[in-house]
Amino acid sequence: MASAQTLFEKVWNEHVVVAETADTPAILYIDLHLIHEVTTPQAFNVLREKGLHVRRPDLTLATMDHSTPTTPVTSFKDMAVVVGENAARQVRRMQENCDAFGLELLGFDSDQRGIVHVIGPEQGATQPGKTIVCGDSHTSTHGAFGALAFGIGTTEVGHVLATQCLLQRKARTLALNIDGDLPTGVSSKDLILAIIGQIGVDGGTGHVIEYRGSAISAMDMDSRMTVCNMSIEAGARAGMIAPDDHTFEYLAGRPRVPQGTDWERAVAHWRTLKSDADAVFDKSVSIAADKLQPMVTFGTNPGMVIGVNDPVPDGGGDPSFRKALDYMQISAGKPLTNTEVDVVFVGSCTNSRLSDLQQAAAVVKGKKIAAGVRMLVVPGSQQIKKDAEAIGLDRVFTAAGAEWRESGCSMCLGMNGDTVNSGQLSVSTSNRNFEGRQGIGARTILASPMTAAASALAGRVADPRPFISQGE
C-alpha cells in the first residue's frame, strides 16, 4: 500500500468498495453517472421490471444530445418533424424516465444542455479524483481533469443506477510522455491523431493511459479534453491527466464545484492526485510534440493517419487496408491535399468547445468558403453557443457561408438527420472515420478545427498553416 502509485491507482484505490480477488472483480464506487437518451431506455426498463429505484439521483446527471435536432425546436412534435418519429420518441422517453425516477435532466429546453462530455466539465460536475461513467465510449474525455472516466454499456448503466457501483477488473497502465511545444497550426487534435497512428487503434486495449510531459502541462483544459476524448480510439479503457493549476482555474466558480472552505479542501486533495515520481507503469511510449504537423486520416479508422502533406501509404497488400482505401476512394502514393471536399463539420465532443470554434473562426474570418462546400458548425453546448455569439463567432461563420447550429452530437454520428450524403467527402473535427459513421457511404477525414476550416476555404483538403500566417 505504501509503495509508489500512479494517478490511476490512487483514484482506483479511493473507490474500491470490495477489493478484487482471483475469482471476483472489484466493486467500484461511481461518483458521477452521466446519462443520455440513447443508451438508457433499456436500463430503465430493467429497473422497472425489478422494482428498483435510482440509488443516488444526486450523483446522476442527465441530458439529451445524440438524437436531438440542431435546428431550434420548441416541442416534441416539432422535433419529430426534424429528426423522425423514433428519435423523437427516444427523447420523450428520456424525459419520462427522468421524471419517473426523480433525476435532474438538462433537457432540450434547458440552456445548460449540450453534448454530455461537454456539459459535465462546463457545469463543474466533472472534478479531479472522481470516478465518472456514462453509456458512451467518449467518457474518457473527463479524464482530462484527473478523473477516472470510462464508457460502459447499457446493462452497466442499470447497475450504476441501481447500486452506484460497477464490477470492474483493474486495468493496466500506459504512460504517454509528450514533451516539447506544439508548433503553430498544430493542435492537440493533431497530437492525439499522431499518437493513435503510432500506437495503433488497439495500442491501448486493456490499459488506462496517463498523458504527461511538458506538452501536456502547457495545454489548456479544452485541448486536454480533446486528447483524453480520443483515448478510446486507441482502444484504451480511459485517459487521464494529473490535475494542476490549469484544472483548478478552469473549475473555479463553476456551478457544481465545492464552495468556500470546501473548495480549498478539495484543491488541497486534488493536488495529491498525481503519479508518484517512482510509480511504475506497465508500458510507456514517448512522442516529441515539436516534430508534429497537422494530421489527417485517409482510411476508415483513426489509426490510418498521416501528416497533411505526406503521401498516403500503400499498406503493403493488407486486404483490410485496401478495402479502406477503396471505400474512401483514395489512392496510395499521393498526399490528400488535392482531394475535393463536399462537407466540413466543426463539432462533436472532441472539438466543439469555445477555443475550437475560435481556432476555426480565425481561419475563415473575412473569407468565403469554397463554392459547393457545405460547412456545419455545431457548438458543444448551449452555453458555448451563447459565449461564441457574444464574441461574434456566429457572424464570422455565417458571413463565410457556414451554417451555425444549436448544440448536439449532430454529424458526428448522424442520428438526428444531420448526415453526409453517400459518396461525399467530409473533413470532420469529430473522432470516428468509420464506414458510414456520418451517413451511409459517407467518406470521413478526421482533422483539427484549423485544418477543417482551411479545407472549407480551399474546397479541398488543406494544410491550415498558410491560412494562419495570412490571417491575424
Next chain:
Amino acid sequence: MMKPVTRIQSRTVVLPTTDIDTDQLIPARFLTTTSREGLGQFLFHDLRFDANGNADPDFALNQPAADGCGILVAGNNLGCGSSREHAPWALLDYGFKAVISTEIADIFRNNSLKNGLLPVVVDADTLQYLMQNPGISLDIDVTQATLALPDGKTIEFPIDGFARHCLTEGLDQLGYLLQHETRISSFEEARQWKP
C-alpha cells in the same frame, strides 16, 4: 435471468476484416430504439444491403453457407468503437452465440459477456486456421474454456473466472451487486474524501 451458456456447438462464418467497429455491427441510425429486441435485422446492415436495400451476395452473412452459423470469426480488434450494447444484442438476435478474434475491444467484450454472447480470444495461428477454413464446426466448452476443432485439437482460451461463472450459471450480475448493499452503504458513510 440469463440462459446459462455452457457449451456452444456450431459452424463458423468468417469476416476476415480487421478493426470491425460497432458502427459496422449496427449503424447509429438504428439506435433510436427503446427496446433491446429485434435488432438482428440491422446487424451489419450497411454491409449486408446496398442503398436500395438489396442484399450483397458477396457478403459472407448473405451466402447460403452462413445459414445457421452461430459463431462469428473476425479479424483483429473486433468491436472497437462505441459502447453501444446494441452490437451484442444484434449479434445474439441474429443467432450468434460466440465471436472469435485475436483481440476483442474492451467495452464490446464486456457488453457481450453481460448478455450471454461468448467472446473468444485466440492466437494468430488459430485465427488464421479458422479464416482459411470457414464453415467448420467448433465445439466450445465454456466451463473448461476450451475450443475443439473438427480434427479433435483443443485450444484453451482466456476468460475471467467470474464472468465464466455468471455465464455458465446464467447469473445476473446486478443481483450480485445488490447483495453487497450493506458494504456499499458503509463505504458511502466511511469515505474520507466525499466529492
